[in-house]
Amino acid sequence: MVKKSTIGSVEDDRDPVLVALGIRVRELRKASGLSVREFATAAGMSHAYVVTIEAGAANFSISVLGKIANILGVSIASFFEVTTPTGNAFDPVLSKMAAELRQIRQELQSRGDTIGTILEEIEARLEKPKEGPSGDKSKKSDGH
Known part of the structure; x- marks a missing residue:
């Protein structure tokens, strides 16, 4: 069985x-x-x-x-x-799990790259000084 x-x-x-x-x-x-x-x-x-x-x-x-x-x-x-690189007997279940984990890691890295790019863009926008009406890079004027 x-x-x-x-x-x-x-x-x-x-x-x-x-x-x-x-x-x-x-x-x-x-x-x-x-x-x-x-x-x-x-x-x-x-x-x-x-x-x-x-x-x-x-x-x-x-x-x-x-x-x-x-x-x-x-x-x-x-x-x-x-045998595995450590010399242990080959285990098909561990091999399958390792292959699945490698695939998941690749998918996460791909998503991480995208998230990283978006985060960099957001941070860049937050770091840009806001320009006032006269073109100076000081605080935004409220008209006073």
Whole structure:
């Protein structure tokens, strides 16, 4: 029985092993410079099947994994040798969370840039001295 996990508020029925393999296939495919379509064509698979594998939603055979390894020029063992920069065993849930957090950070940085620009414009307007009716940069005259 596959343990269900919850990511965010969405329940995830995918097998963590297949998710880890899918992530690793995607990493190796991207490292090889192949698009999903190019990879699918080279492997004799449909684009949709490759996407399903990379999403961790396809329970594929070891022979398919062998074909994938051959196309990518790696050994089958390389799919299971993944470690993090700290040397810890690869954790697909942490990897997914890290990817989502990177995306959120990029979105926040983009919004932060916009907010920063608006704030700079407001501050610039607040710092401008108000000109009186005679053109001097003193207090605004009320007509007296």
